Amino acid sequence: MSSVIWYLYEFARKSWAESFAGAKTNPEIMETPDRFRDFPQVIPENCIACGACTAACPAPKAIKLVRSEDNSHEEGITYPVINTRGCIRCGFCAEVCPTDPKALLCGENHLIREEFTILPVEKTFTIDDYLCIRCRKCMNTCPVEGAIFEEDNKIIIDKAKCISCGECLKTCPVKGAVKGIYVFNVQEQKQIIQLVVNTLEKRIEEEEENIKQLEGGEVFKVDLPIDGLVEAARNILDNDDLILDIIQKMTDRLKMRIITWDHGKCNDCRLCVKDCPSGAITYTKEGGVQRNADKCLRCSVCYQTCPFGVVGYYVARFLLDEPQLEGGVIRITVKASQLPQGAG
Amino acid sequence: MVRSLKDIIRSSSIHVCLINTGGCNGCDIEVVALLSPRYDLEQYGIYVHNNPREADVILVTGAVTEQWVEKLRRIYTKAPEPKIVVALGNCPLTGDVFNQEGGSVYAPVSDFIPVAAEVSGCPPRPSEILAAILSVAPGAIAARGREKK
Numbered sequence: 381m382s383s384v385i386w387y388l389y390e391f392a393r394k395s396w397a398e399s400f401a402g403a404k405t406n407p408e409i410m411e412t413p414d415r416f417r418d419f420p421q422v423i424p425e426n427c428i429a430c431g432a433c434t435a436a437c438p439a440p441k442a443i444k445l446v447r448s449e450d451n452s453h454e455e456g457i458t459y460p461v462i463n464t465r466g467c468i469r470c471g472f473c474a475e476v477c478p479t480d481p482k483a484l485l486c487g488e489n490h491l492i493r494e495e496f497t498i499l500p501v502e503k504t505f506t507i508d509d510y511l512c513i514r515c516r517k518c519m520n521t522c523p524v525e526g527a528i529f530e531e532d533n534k535i536i537i538d539k540a541k542c543i544s545c546g547e548c549l550k551t552c553p554v555k556g557a558v559k560g561i562y563v564f565n566v567q568e569q570k571q572i573i574q575l576v577v578n579t580l581e582k583r584i585e586e587e588e589e590n591i592k593q594l595e596g597g598e599v600f601k602v603d604l605p606i607d608g609l610v611e612a613a614r615n616i617l618d619n620d621d622l623i624l625d626i627i628q629k630m631t632d633r634l635k636m637r638i639i640t641w642d643h644g645k646c647n648d649c650r651l652c653v654k655d656c657p658s659g660a661i662t663y664t665k666e667g668g669v670q671r672n673a674d675k676c677l678r679c680s681v682c683y684q685t686c687p688f689g690v691v692g693y694y695v696a697r698f699l700l701d702e703p704q705l706e707g708g709v710i711r712i713t714v715k716a717s718q719l720p721q722g723a724g
Numbered sequence: 725m726v727r728s729l730k731d732i733i734r735s736s737s738i739h740v741c742l743i744n745t746g747g748c749n750g751c752d753i754e755v756v757a758l759l760s761p762r763y764d765l766e767q768y769g770i771y772v773h774n775n776p777r778e779a780d781v782i783l784v785t786g787a788v789t790e791q792w793v794e795k796l797r798r799i800y801t802k803a804p805e806p807k808i809v810v811a812l813g814n815c816p817l818t819g820d821v822f823n824q825e826g827g828s829v830y831a832p833v834s835d836f837i838p839v840a841a842e843v844s845g846c847p848p849r850p851s852e853i854l855a856a857i858l859s860v861a862p863g864a865i866a867a868r869g870r871e872k873k
Contacts, residue, residue, distance in 0.1 A: 405764055410851040439846075440825070441818045465817040468846035 417487030419467050420474050424448075424459035426483035433460050433473035433484055441466035443473060460484060501544035503560045507535050511557040518548035518558060556632065562625065568617040572626050575616070577636065578673055579609050584638045584696055584712060591694065591714055600714040610705045624705050631698040631710055637678040638714075640692045641671055652682040652691065737769040738861045741779035741803070745796055746829065747786030747822070750847040751813040755783065758850045770857060776802045781861050783853075784839075787815040787822040787829035793836065800837045810856055811839045814846045821846075 437443045442463055448456035474486035522528045527541035552558040583604045591600050613623045653661045660675035683691040699711045744752055758765040776799045811833050814820040819831030841860040
């Protein structure tokens with residue numbers, strides 16, 4: 381009852397009658413808010429006429445590069461002109477504009493700022509969605525609130541919040557689902573990877589005669605103690621954790637093509653030199669065709685090109701037994717069924 | 725007497741016919757935003773429906789596909805005098821992103837029917853659409869006058 385009286389009282393007031401009779405939209409609603417991304421603003425002096433804006437523009441008639449007329453003492457400047465009848469205000473042109481300060485400005489939301497953690501860490505962590513079983517153990521152990529979150533049924537690490545403590549990696553029950561990636565010494569890491577690949581290749585080449593004896597279905601096994609490898613790697617970078625990490629990751633996922641090169645069969649036709657995507661194969665008059673193992677991607681394109689069966693490859697798999705640097709052994713497996721046709 | 729009374733009433737009540745001639749529907753959604761209580765189009769005396777026979781203003785969106793070329797002309801002839809066309813968004817002006825090389829859109833709309841006002845933007849803001857309709861319609865209706873029999 382009291383509410384009914386309250387309603388009647390509300391309707392009887394003058395202000396209600398006024399707002400009922402003269403209903404108008406709040407003028408603020410009609411104003412364009414600051415965040416609205418309007419047509420791009422052109423600053424002709426900054427333009428270098430690279431054409432990136434025209435290439436990025438999705439609308440065919442929206443943007444045009446024009447050049448102002450030359451006068452007696454100066455060349456005319458080139459700058460983009462926005463046709464507001466075609467422009468869709470996407471801001472791509474401002475985003476791609478490479479000059480500093482930019483020749484095109486369009487809203488603040490297109491200034492890309494990469495997410496990063498301000499802590500000086502040497503490792504970042506990501507979750508491999510393919511391997512993740514969504515047990516959420518990492519979420520529960522993570523000491524930072526909200527650093528690991530779930531979105532669209534995916535577990536994601538927020539790089540801006542992560543403090544790189546590595547707790548998620550320790551609790552993760554799946555090998556490889558949480559990946560710790562070293563972000564420093566990338567050049568040295570490359571060298572160590574190169575070293576491991578070349579050592580493994582050399583070891584297999586030593587056994588080439590034995591591998592050729594294999595019959596279909598047989599498996600050839602050979603071991604490589606990693607002591608020497610570790611010693612050489614330490615010369616490149618003295619960080620045992622990183623070396624172990626690299627060797628372990630490589631042996632886990634590497635399915636290496638071991639390239640063999642039978643120089644005796646080579647007729648110097650040089651078809652492979654042109655086809656090699658990394659330029660690892662070179663030709664000199666004195667030395668003939670040579671392959672640079674450090675540059676080689678092991679893609680086996682040369683194997684497919686070579687008409688004389690000079691090039692061959694084995695497919696080898698690896699396993700690091702006892703994941704530790706002291707006394708660790710890489711077990712190499714080569715299958716006979718994958719032996720190259722040209723090698724025999 | 726009745727006719728002139730009607731004219732007075734009609735001058736403050738604009739009937740709008742919305743035509744999408746093959747666009748992405750973004751502009752039409754902005755018109756729907758105008759109809760919503762936030763912008764409340766009808767407080768200005770504008771009524772949106774899709775009957776060209778009683779339309780004061782024809783709002784054209786879209787880049788004019790092949791099927792729409794003839795239909796657009798037909799709709800225009802059906803509208804009563806004075807015929808006022810407002811091209812809404814970039815599609816009827818230049819064809820926008822649809823006007824690619826080898827595409828089959830027939831923009832601009834002004835090739836087929838005379839356009840009284842243009843609203844650029846992809847899509848334009850609801851307030852821009854409203855301003856365009858209000859700037860064109862009452863004046864044009866008053867200037868040209870309704871067809872008297």
